[in-house]
Amino acid sequence: MPELLSYLGAGLAVMLALVFLRLFYLLEKFTCGSRIEDVIDEAKYYNSLGLKVLINYALEDVKNAKANLIEIYSKLLDKMDEEGVAGDISIKPTSFVDADDCLCCKRQKFTKALEALLERIVLAKRKRWVWLDEEKTETLEWVDSVIEDVVLNRGHRGLAIRVRAYTKQAKSRVAKFMSWVTEDPMLLSGPWQGISAGDIKIGVCRGTYKEDAELSQEETEKQFIEIMGLCLSHGVEAVCASHTMVKKVIGLCKLKEYSKPEMHMLHGREEIDSVLLPFLRIELIDGTTGLIKEGAVYLIFGPFWQRAKYGLRRLKEGPSLLWKA
Numbered sequence: 001m002p003e004l005l006s007y008l009g010a011g012l013a014v015m016l017a018l019v020f021l022r023l024f025y026l027l028e029k030f031t032c033g034s035r036i037e038d039v040i041d042e043a044k045y046y047n048s049l050g051l052k053v054l055i056n057y058a059l060e061d062v063k064n065a066k067a068n069l070i071e072i073y074s075k076l077l078d079k080m081d082e083e084g085v086a087g088d089i090s091i092k093p094t095s096f097v098d099a100d101d102c103l104c105c106k107r108q109k110f111t112k113a114l115e116a117l118l119e120r121i122v123l124a125k126r127k128r129w130v131w132l133d134e135e136k137t138e139t140l141e142w143v144d145s146v147i148e149d150v151v152l153n154r155g156h157r158g159l160a161i162r163v164r165a166y167t168k169q170a171k172s173r174v175a176k177f178m179s180w181v182t183e184d185p186m187l188l189s190g191p192w193q194g195i196s197a198g199d200i201k202i203g204v205c206r207g208t209y210k211e212d213a214e215l216s217q218e219e220t221e222k223q224f225i226e227i228m229g230l231c232l233s234h235g236v237e238a239v240c241a242s243h244t245m246v247k248k249v250i251g252l253c254k255l256k257e258y259s260k261p262e263m264h265m266l267h268g269r270e271e272i273d274s275v276l277l278p279f280l281r282i283e284l285i286d287g288t289t290g291l292i293k294e295g296a297v298y299l300i301f302g303p304f305w306q307r308a309k310y311g312l313r314r315l316k317e318g319p320s321l322l323w324k325a
Helices: 002-030 036-048 069-083 103-122 137-153 170-178 217-233 246-251 253-257 271-281 304-320
Strands: 052-057 087-091 130-132 159-164 200-205 237-241 262-266 295-301
Touching (some): 036 052, 036 295, 069 103, 087 103, 103 137, 159 170, 170 200, 170 217, 217 246, 246 271, 262 271, 271 295
Parallel strands (some): 052 087, 052 295, 087 130, 159 200, 237 262, 262 295
């Protein structure tokens, strides 16, 4: 019996070691360290390949946020300007609020943070965007009202909004945003606000995780293409934030009539080398270069515990993970 327990203990130790090794592998592969300097080094590498970056500080969905994220992002933007990094910042709404806050408090905190960051990017040495990641559907109750207030009532520009194509309301939300920049009666989502199409960017991803999906894979892909077409046909800068939808988006005949889409992929994905870079650099018969307008890579950095939480989540989900897929 003691020998059996010893073998069981050794087996458990080996399993735990493998789990931790896998976790550290995921952290190393898909995240970019804890310091601003770490992520800037990765950003400069991707810039050298002709790719822009989107940089996110991982601190979402916490009960009591300790870090001053506005200060961190301001320092990040300062460093990006100093080092000549081409790219944007990407934020998650839940990073700026406490999980236990009431809806009113969440709106107030997020409005303050979003305004501060949009005011900061105006001072940047080159054109930059504040990308807003869509998280869980329930967050839209307070996030969308903040977006509308900040853009329509407070007049801020430079906001880029990412939507998840596997949610039922994705297309109607995009139509609402589109109604701010066009008088097209087919949108039927609200009064034209006179905002330039170049003042807004819309990115489309499949979604986050399979269990959050409201549509089937076929319905998701159909809506993904419809949203891309809606944006591009109205002159709005549209981004395909996907590793698996790129060829379908580019191959769609009707999209060829409009401007080229941009493509975003996650740091660590092999498709950056196998799809993104070739599609950016390919020489076409008409003498032009590239099947896409621009390419960018999404970089995540932040405190170790938050990156470990992200790694554990990926480890748990395994093949079912659809993050920006």
